[in-house]
Amino acid sequence: MNAPRRPRRAVIFDVDGTLVDSERHGHRVAFNAAFAAAGLPHRWGAEEYGRLLRITGGRRRIAAWLEETGLGAEEAAVLAAGLHKDKTERFRVLVEQGRIPARPGVHDLIDRLAGVGVTLAVATTGSREWVEPLLDGLFEPGTFETVVTGTDVPLLKPDPAVYHDVLARLGLGPEAALAVEDSENGLRAALGAGLRCVVVTNDYTRGQDFTGALAVAQDFAGVGALFDAWSSVSRAARER
CATH class of the missing domain: 3.40.50.1000 (HAD superfamily/HAD-like)
Incomplete structure (x- = not known):
């Protein structure tokens, strides 16, 4: 039975x-590297990144922050899409290197x-x-x-x-x-x-x-x- x-x-x-x-020494590092590669002066410190984590989704997080710096919503959305794509690739490399x-x-x-x-x-x-x-x-x-x-x-x-x-x-x-x-x-x-x-x-x-x-x-x-x-x-x- x-x-x-x-x-x-x-x-x-x-x-x-x-x-x-993954956040402080992973995603945040990749975001800042993407900003630098795009020739942008922006860098997210550990404390500011903690505040931004209230916004889910990396692309939305970038767009919201760019709007805070004075960009219009449409321009921020377009720029955020490109930055997020680069950031994702950089984070994927960190993952493959075993750093997360x-x-x-x-x-x-x-x-x-x-x-x-x-x-x-x-x-x-x-x-x-x-x-x-x-x-x-x-x-x-x-x-x-x-x-x-x-x-x-x-x-x-x-x-x-x-x-x-x-x-x-x-x-x-x-x-x-x-x-x-x-x-x-x-x-x-x-x-x-x-x-x-x-x-x-x-x-x-x-x-x-x-x-x-x-x-x-x-x-x-x-x-x-x-x-x-x-x-x-x-x-x-x-x-x-």
Whole structure:
């Protein structure tokens, strides 16, 4: 007699600032290099970049900042598109050089979840051009069953579109999944899709409003126990 099949559960990870420590010494460096290559005097310091991270999507971030400097919206949008394309290529090179590390504790958590049969997925507003090589370089093939990026969805976080897409591809309702984010925008996207969300903050996002999060932690140390508890409660509830 076959054993009863366990209900499927999933954990859906954000990438930037969550799976990887990528903002201060990754994206910001690539943005500034793109500005320099275009002959622009602009440089984003660490503090200013933290403020700009409130705007999701690199192209939107550049355009909004250019408008702050006095450019009209149309001119800013055109210039931002070219700068963002160059920035993405420069960031992809950093990824391929292995200069974007996984956050401490991420691999242990992923191994722990995979070991109890939890499906893993990714929901990010980052471009597929760099997300795929980053995941391929840091994780074993097939670690993530589904990867949805900002290249795949028209609306970026805090809009929940990317999470709706991931859930549809997995064939799961939000009650069967848990999101992991690092920022207020990411949390709002997850909650908007009906997901419960664990927030693991970083230096840029610490202090944001995480009302509604299932839990908020400063790092991945000790988070495994929380996921074990969720996994057990989720399984028991669905098997009743």
